[in-house]
Amino acid sequence: MAISDIPEYAHLSDADVAALGAELDQIRADIEADRGERDARYIRNTIRLQRGLDIAGRAMIAAGSTGGGRRRGAWWAGTASLGVAKIIENMELGHNVMHGQWDWMNDPEVHSTTWEWDNTGPSAHWKHTHNYIHHKYTNVLGMDDDVGYGLLRVTRDQRWRPFYLGNLVYNTLLAVFFEYGVAAQHLELGRKRKTPEDKAALKADLADVGAKIGRQVGKDYVLFPAAVGVIGRSTAAARATMGANFVANIIRNLWTNAVIFCGHFPDGAEKFTRKDMDGESQGQWYLRQMLGSANFHAGPVLGFMSGNLSYQIEHHLFPDLPSNRLPEISVRVQALAEKYDLPYTTGSLPVQYLKAWRTIAKLSLPDRFLIATADDAPETASELRFKADDPTKHLVAAVDPVTGRRAGLRTAIAGLRRRRRDRATIRALSSSKQTRPGRSAEAA
Numbered sequence: 001m002a003i004s005d006i007p008e009y010a011h012l013s014d015a016d017v018a019a020l021g022a023e024l025d026q027i028r029a030d031i032e033a034d035r036g037e038r039d040a041r042y043i044r045n046t047i048r049l050q051r052g053l054d055i056a057g058r059a060m061i062a063a064g065s066t067g068g069g070r071r072r073g074a075w076w077a078g079t080a081s082l083g084v085a086k087i088i089e090n091m092e093l094g095h096n097v098m099h100g101q102w103d104w105m106n107d108p109e110v111h112s113t114t115w116e117w118d119n120t121g122p123s124a125h126w127k128h129t130h131n132y133i134h135h136k137y138t139n140v141l142g143m144d145d146d147v148g149y150g151l152l153r154v155t156r157d158q159r160w161r162p163f164y165l166g167n168l169v170y171n172t173l174l175a176v177f178f179e180y181g182v183a184a185q186h187l188e189l190g191r192k193r194k195t196p197e198d199k200a201a202l203k204a205d206l207a208d209v210g211a212k213i214g215r216q217v218g219k220d221y222v223l224f225p226a227a228v229g230v231i232g233r234s235t236a237a238a239r240a241t242m243g244a245n246f247v248a249n250i251i252r253n254l255w256t257n258a259v260i261f262c263g264h265f266p267d268g269a270e271k272f273t274r275k276d277m278d279g280e281s282q283g284q285w286y287l288r289q290m291l292g293s294a295n296f297h298a299g300p301v302l303g304f305m306s307g308n309l310s311y312q313i314e315h316h317l318f319p320d321l322p323s324n325r326l327p328e329i330s331v332r333v334q335a336l337a338e339k340y341d342l343p344y345t346t347g348s349l350p351v352q353y354l355k356a357w358r359t360i361a362k363l364s365l366p367d368r369f370l371i372a373t374a375d376d377a378p379e380t381a382s383e384l385r386f387k388a389d390d391p392t393k394h395l396v397a398a399v400d401p402v403t404g405r406r407a408g409l410r411t412a413i414a415g416l417r418r419r420r421r422d423r424a425t426i427r428a429l430s431s432s433k434q435t436r437p438g439r440s441a442e443a444a
Contacts, residue, residue, distance in 0.1 A: 021283025057081030066232030083251030091307030167364035263312030341408030
């Protein structure tokens with residue numbers, strides 16, 4: 001994305017951006033002042049639920065693994081329970097606790113400095129790549145590694161290379177083994193390290209990742225399977241337990257990939273360049289978070305299972321506020337989006353995820369094979385898409401006759417879609433009229 005002098009795109013004045021920032025600051029202050037016992041009760045109940053599902057799942061897996069075909073239902077029920085437990089631990093607990101959302105409780109068990117999650121990526125690594133790099137430089141190409149994870153082409157601002165022909169294969173593998181992608185992300189394996197300090201840092205990081213992977217593999221594929229094998233006096237029981245743990249991890253990985261991709265790569269989630277950050281104020285940072293993130297519709301259950309990342313926009317605005325408060329925060333953020341005529345990108349989870357996959361599929365190809373231009377493609381949000389058909393003129397931003405306020409990006413996008421529909425209707429009618437004489441002659 002590049003913001004130029006086209007009024008429909010860059011409609012907010014410096015005063016507008018500052019006012020938006022002040023209103024978002026007020027939301028933060030209100031939530032921080034209201035945090036209390038109900039929030040603490042929420043996170044502690046979540047921990048109890050997660051641990052209960054984990055224990056129940058492993059017990060059912062053990063029963064199903066030692067009971068032969070007669071207990072296959074218990075094996076599947078246990079695998080599903082364990083998969084859900086891993087999802088809750090990673091999404092609602094690990095991700096959010098390590099963001100510092102619960103540090104205000106001063107509880108050493110639920111604190112960002114002590115939590116180690118059920119994932120192959122060390123928490124210390126993740127907190128650097130995610131909490132600091134991703135949330136500070138959200139969707140800034142060349143700064144935020146989450147833009148494609150160093151593997152995928154997700155914006156046309158990334159120069160195409162033959163490597164990207166495998167986009168769909170890479171993302172499939174990334175989805176299935178997402179926890180290992182998280183573990184590898186901090187290592188920046190494609191980066192050239194020339195100094196002794198850089199090489200020593202990589203060696204230490206590799207040792208940390210190796211140790212964490214060893215603990216995770218030992219727990220899921222050695223310790224628990226061996227225990228069930230001893231109980232059932234059967235190597236088949238151990239293998240069945242190992243298989244259940246593998247499937248549970250895949251369930252967690254696929255779900256995590258879907259939730260994260262829905263928040264970052266569907267249509268409407270903007271990408272930025274480094275120059276967009278020059279002299280960035282707090283208000284402009286807020287604006288970049290609103291434009292660079294996307295939500296998906298969710299009720300209480302789906303929201304909980306996504307770690308409340310169904311409210312990705314709100315999470316990016318306030319990454320360290322308790323996740324259970326994001327639904328109420330979203331009401332106020334949507335009101336601000338309407339007030340300042342800014343888009344609020346959201347949709348159903350299946351639609352958002354399919355849009356992300358469509359972008360990944362399209363951008364596996366060189367730009368010359370794509371129909372839309374870089375400024376007009378669904379996954380692109382360049383200001384040049386608001387340029388008039390006549391290249392010498394720009395569309396004139398509308399002014400609200402009541403408030404006297406110049407219309408903004410939200411109105412511009414709606415107007416652009418309306419003009420496209422009108423043009424498509426006109427083309428369809430014109431084509432229909434041209435075919436009618438021929439059809440009449442045949443009928444005669």
